[in-house]
Amino acid sequence: MSEQGFRIFEVEKDLIKANEELAKKIQKIFHEKNIKTFDVVGAIGAGKTAILETLVERLKQKYRLGLVTADVTTQIDADRIRRHGVKCTQINTGRECALTASLLQDVLNQIPLDEIDVLFVENVGNLICPADFIVGSDKRIVVVSITEGEHVVIKHPMLFKMSDIAVINKIDLQNVMDVYPQKMVKDALEINPSLKVVLTSAKTGEGIDELIKTLEL
Ligand code: MG
Secondary structure, three states: OOHHHHHHHHHHHHHHHHHHHHHHHHHHHHHHOOOEEEEEEEOOOOOHHHHHHHHHHHHOOOOOEEEEEEEOOOOHHHHHHHOOOOOEEEEEOOOOOOOOHHHHHHHHHHOOHHHOOEEEEEOOOEOOHHHHOOOOOOEEEEEEEHHHOOOOOOOOHHHHHOOOEEEEEOHHHHHHHOOOOHHHHHHHHHHOOOOEEEEOOOOOOOOHHHHHHHOOO
């Protein structure tokens, strides 16, 4: 590695470490408030928001829910969540391709921490950047979809290593796309044998009950 390359590598390592330390502090706050937290990662269009909408619909009577959605510039996801009568805080990350613990800390005072039992945090739509940055949640959910093709898992191993639950969404499209989830499941479990894999269709509702069980909610 060149000297400059080495310096960039060292700076990145420091950033990741500082993020990790802040994420631990944030997690401690959530634990003190007895809040169960999940962060959701995956590409644009995988169905992260759609999955969250189905979860919100089924869980909002049982728990007091809080949501944070992160996006580079828009409010679209927060508006979709708010339609279900649940509070949602939007973070715009600007040039950042992942939500960081520091960006989450900036909006902590906008989240009613004393009035929620469960918090879902939707990360920026990206399959690469969020792998390095944890945000202090108890469990990380990675969402991929049939429409991303059968190699999507094996091409993004880091995100599957860093996650606790993998959701393979849009299974209603498997015949149309001629893409089947079996290889994705096998790849995911080879990368991370302790991963829990759930097949879903946010559109038809298939697999959502199993996902809720897997989240222990
Ligand atoms: Mg979204």
